[in-house]
Amino acid sequence: MNLAGLFQGIATLAWLAFVGVLVLAVVRAGRNRPIKNATVTIVVSLVVAVLFTFVAAGTVFIEPQERGVVISAISPQGYREEALEPGLRWIIPFAERVERYPISRQTYTMSIAPIEGQISGDDSIAARTADGQEIYVDASIIFQIDPNQVVNVHIRWQDRYTNELVRAQARGIIRDAVSQYGVEEVYSTHRLDMTKNVTEQLITKFNENGLQLVDFVLRNITFSPEYAASIEQKQIAEQLAQQAKFVVEQRRQEAEQARQVAQGRADAAVIDAKGVAEARIIEAEAEAKALAVISAIIRDNPDMLTYQYITKLSPSIQTLLLPSNSPFLFPIPELTPTATPVPTTTP
Numbered sequence: 001m002n003l004a005g006l007f008q009g010i011a012t013l014a015w016l017a018f019v020g021v022l023v024l025a026v027v028r029a030g031r032n033r034p035i036k037n038a039t040v041t042i043v044v045s046l047v048v049a050v051l052f053t054f055v056a057a058g059t060v061f062i063e064p065q066e067r068g069v070v071i072s073a074i075s076p077q078g079y080r081e082e083a084l085e086p087g088l089r090w091i092i093p094f095a096e097r098v099e100r101y102p103i104s105r106q107t108y109t110m111s112i113a114p115i116e117g118q119i120s121g122d123d124s125i126a127a128r129t130a131d132g133q134e135i136y137v138d139a140s141i142i143f144q145i146d147p148n149q150v151v152n153v154h155i156r157w158q159d160r161y162t163n164e165l166v167r168a169q170a171r172g173i174i175r176d177a178v179s180q181y182g183v184e185e186v187y188s189t190h191r192l193d194m195t196k197n198v199t200e201q202l203i204t205k206f207n208e209n210g211l212q213l214v215d216f217v218l219r220n221i222t223f224s225p226e227y228a229a230s231i232e233q234k235q236i237a238e239q240l241a242q243q244a245k246f247v248v249e250q251r252r253q254e255a256e257q258a259r260q261v262a263q264g265r266a267d268a269a270v271i272d273a274k275g276v277a278e279a280r281i282i283e284a285e286a287e288a289k290a291l292a293v294i295s296a297i298i299r300d301n302p303d304m305l306t307y308q309y310i311t312k313l314s315p316s317i318q319t320l321l322l323p324s325n326s327p328f329l330f331p332i333p334e335l336t337p338t339a340t341p342v343p344t345t346t347p
Contacts, residue, residue, distance in 0.1 A: 109219075137178065198218075
């Protein structure tokens with residue numbers, strides 16, 4: 001309990017004591033048994049009660065999250081120009097009173113959900129886009145009273161600043177901002193731009209009226225049922241188009257893959273045929289060189305042909321028939337193998 005509350009409690013007890021003493025004195029006097037020094041007791045009780053009442057009425061405790069505006073009956077303008085800071089403060093009893101204002105952050109929410117906003121039911125902001133579509137905006141405004149402008153807020157708005165300033169300005173600025181964009185821009189490409197536009201305008205309006213904008217939160221954007229259905233159909237069509245495009249791309253890749261396989265086979269066949277041709281050319285060249293060498297050897301050694309001819313014949317042949325026009329003569333007896341005598345053993 002702060003001191004202001006303590007003084008108020010003491011003042012209340014003092015008045016109860018004064019009334020009790022007064023009643024007791026009257027009762028005792030009616031029974032001819034007056035209280036000794038009753039008058040002094042009653043006067044002291046009254047003085048103590050009045051004193052603590054004045055102290056309680058003049059003592060004010062301001063919480064850290066508050067500022068106090070002093071309404072004064074003795075001031076020419078009717079109020080003190082400076083707000084009361086946090087702590088225990090003194091005002092003139094019964095000639096001044098204090099209006100308290102919070103300087104902590106406050107949130108005002110306007111939502112389509114029935115229980116989310118400050119006002120029950122659908123409190124979203126209905127607005128029309130540049131292309132005539134109606135949308136519904138959910139938003140939250142986080143703000144606070146400027147501690148240095150508390151007196152001005154009281155003079156201009158009193159306790160109506162939430163509904164008549166924050167709510168009214170926010171709804172009007174949001175509607176104006178939405179009207180500058182098409183419906184697709186609002187929920188996609190220009191959403192951030194629209195949020196920035198609303199924030200800048202709210203900062204200006206709030207500063208002019210003693211408030212500070214902490215943050216503007218664009219919570220949600222809802223479309224009319226007809227437009228929501230058209231968006232859903234459009235998304236389905238886009239998905240089908242993307243799927244068809246994917247199928248076409250897949251078929252193209254399969255065709256390209258088949259073409260590359262066929263091209264690879266054709267290239268392999270060409271390379272194989274080329275290799276066979278080059279091998280035959282090399283073989284032919286080798287045979288030609290071999291024949292040239294053989295021809296040169298035969299030219300220099302005519303008997304070599306006869307020798308090769310004979311060596312090709314089977315060694316078991318004993319008779320050789322030659323055509324009549326053969327240029328070669330072979331001594332037949334020489335072709336007959338000589339019998340090797342078998343040695344005999346004497347017993």
